[in-house]
Each structure stands twice: as structure tokens, then as C-alpha cells.
Amino acid sequence: MRDILNHPAFKMACDQFDGVADFLNIPETMRERVKMPKRLVTVSLPVRLDSGETKVFLGHRVQHHLTLGPTKGGLRYHPSVELGEVAALAMWMSWKCALADLPYGGAKGGVAVDPRKCSIGELERITRRLTSELIPFIGPQTDVMAPDMGTNEQTMAWIMDTYSHQIGHAAPSIVTGKPISIGGSLGRREATGRGVAFLVNRVADMLKLPNDCRIVVQGFGNVGSYAALGLAKYGARIVGVSDVSGGVYNPKGLDLNALQEHIARTGAVLNFRGGDPVSNEELLIQPCDVLIPAALDQVITEKNAGKIQCRVLAEAANGPTTVKADAVLRQRPEIFVIPDILCNSGGVIVSYFEWVQDLQSFFWAETEIFDKLYRILERALDTVLKEAKKHNIDHRTAALSLGIQKVVNGKTIRGLFP
DSSP states (O other), X not given: OTTTTOOHHHHHHHHHHHHHHHHHTOOHHHHHHHHSOSEEEEEEEEEEOTTSOEEEEEEEEEEOOOSSSSEEEEEEEETTOOHHHHHHHHHHHHHHHXXXXXXXXXXXXXXXXXXXXXXXXXXXXXXXXXXXXXXXXXXXXXXXXXXXXXXXXXXXXXXXXXXXXXXXXXXXXXXXXXXXXXXXXXXXXXXXXXXXXXXXXXXXXXXXXXXXXXXXXXXXXXXXXXXXXXXXXXXXXXEEEEETTEEEEOTTOOOHHHHHHHHHHHSSSTTOTTSEEEOHHHHTTSOOSEEEEOSSSSOBOTTTTTTOOOSEEEXXXXXXXXXXXXXXXXXOTTSEEEOHHHHTTHHHHHHHHHHHHHHHTOOOOHHHHHHHHHHHHHHHHHHHHXXXXXXXXXXXXXXXXXXXXXXXXXXXXXXXXX
């Protein structure tokens, strides 16, 4: 199994786990059960393109563990999707769900495709074919998908429709992050970003940062944009943002309304004239109070970890900081790290709310949803900080140890099926 999961992200996730397993003194026989994925599914997806040509895409779904409930995790469409990367993301989702006390194991899925080069019809055919191939392995009590990079509400609607046709009735609880008109939840689209903003604001208060603290966001997509907008409402000053096209930095603050209008018109941050152009790599080391990596994994490395100039590192992306970079950050106590499995957990928490609403066919007001979300995030933050202080460990180790220990406890009490 390790050979087919050969990927830097999976190695990173395993290295993180091994370090925490040593700290927790998890027995060797239990380590492999907790670390390795429960199920790996790879499917070929022959799809007819608009040109009439048939092309075969490769799709993956990894279910990390089903000890505490069904698996939960996003589905991404990106050219670089590989099984090992998906497995790493599924593992991180396990610890994230456990840390937030959600009754889920982690999962992740992906198709190696560039959605920007596909028509709507082609994306629909890819999605429906993927769903039909995964029917034996998914379900409201087995594995529940959600949007991720390159997918959206429409993708989830196609999955729900395909699955519902197979079983003969509407099954809104098969996915989360779908349109509200077919069982989606209020607040789900902005939940991850607003959760990031809430946690950053709480930490900024704890550290007594100024009300107009300077924010840099690498990755101005769904999560990054909602985080920036949320923090701006708290009074923060957004001084730098970027997307795949490049970035812009202005120490006096960016006009977010003008930036959004520019992106709506051009489709990218590139050439926005509200500040100085910078690359994604350069943006990470610009002076700021809060740095929010909200794009891809492994962007903070041992090469730039010593150069970042922030007081708070809020990991809105999954796995943005490598293990070697963590070693550097542990030597920089002036940087307060909000680890990814805590920082970006708002999305899966509100996905859980959506799943519960669908199962009981009773829907909540948006104020109720965000009140519940913030209560869970507040509790999780408090628990992580207490764990870190109790054992004199860094925040990532504290967060991971809490999540991993819960999964270990679940597997221990359930025992090993013969």
C-alpha cells in the first residue's frame, strides 16, 4: 500500500502522525491501524467530450477510517490529483473531524482534470460517471462528499441526482455543500472562511494585536476571500492577497470592493492596480500581523519559514506547512500558529450541520448555524491551547494529539473484528 501512496503530502502526513504517536506512546500494533487508510478506490472514467472524442480520466476516493461514523471529505478537480495526495488529505480530515468532536472519519476524493478546460456538459458527465462508479462505496451512512478545489454546489447537485436515481428516491444527505433549494444549508459556502476569520479575531484579541492588524492572504479563492472579508468587518486591514495568477501587496491596505470587481471582470488578481505586484512566494514573506495561507499544501518550507514576518500564522489550507518548516517555527515562539485541522475546520463543521438537517428534514436559521459553529470553534481552540500548555508542546502537536487520541480510543473500545 505504501508504494501506491508514494507522494510528498502523504509522507508529510505520516511523519506528522509518527511524531505525535511517539508523544502519545501509541503501541506499534495500533499505529498502523490508525494511520493507514481503510479503503482506497481508483476508477477509470471514460467520458465523451463535446468534440465527440472519448477521454478516460482517473478518479480516486480514499476513506481513512469508519470507526466513529461515516467518512466525510471533499472532492477536488485538479490536473495534479494523485492517490497519495488524496490519502494525505483524508488522514488530515480524520484528525480534523475528531478534534471538532464530529461523528466522522476522514475521506477525500479527486479527479485528475483541469476544470477550467472543460465545458459544463463535460464536467457534468465526469461527475455523473464518477458517482456511478463509486455507488458501492458511498452513502449517507458510509461516505459523504463535499465541494473542494475545482468543484462547487453544482457538482454536488449532480452527485446527489445520480445517486438518488440509483436508489429510487431523493437522498440529499449523500452530499453537503449543495444548493439550498435541494437541501443545502445556509452558511455552508462561506463557513470555512468565516471560521478562519473568527479564530484569527479571537487569537488577535488574546495577543492584543491592533484592531486594524495587517492581513496577508495567499489564495483568494472561496476560503481566502471569505476570510479576508470577515476580517475586514472585524476592522482588520488586508494588505496582500494572491491567486494562481500572482499577487498584490499594499501596506496601507487594499480596497477589497475594487479588488472583487477586478476579479469579477478579469477572472484573476493579476494586474490589479491597488498595490504592488508580487509573486505567491514573495507574498508569504511580506510584513504583516497575520499570514493566511489559503491555497495549496506545502507552501511554507524550511527555506522560507525563517523569513516569514507575521505574528499569527493561520493555516486556512490543508497541510501548508511542511514538517521541516515546523521545526523552524518551533524555534520562533513569537509566531502563534493556528494549525490547519483547527483553523479550516469551519467547512466540515457546517457540512455536519447540513447532513444533520437533511437526515431530520428540519432546517435551521443562519444565525443558529453560525452560533453553533463559533461555539464549537471556541471550544476546540480552548482545548488545543490547554493541551499545549499542559504538555509544553506546540499547537500543531496539541491539535493532532487530541484528534488522533480520539480515533485510537474509538478503535480500542470497538476492538478488532476477527
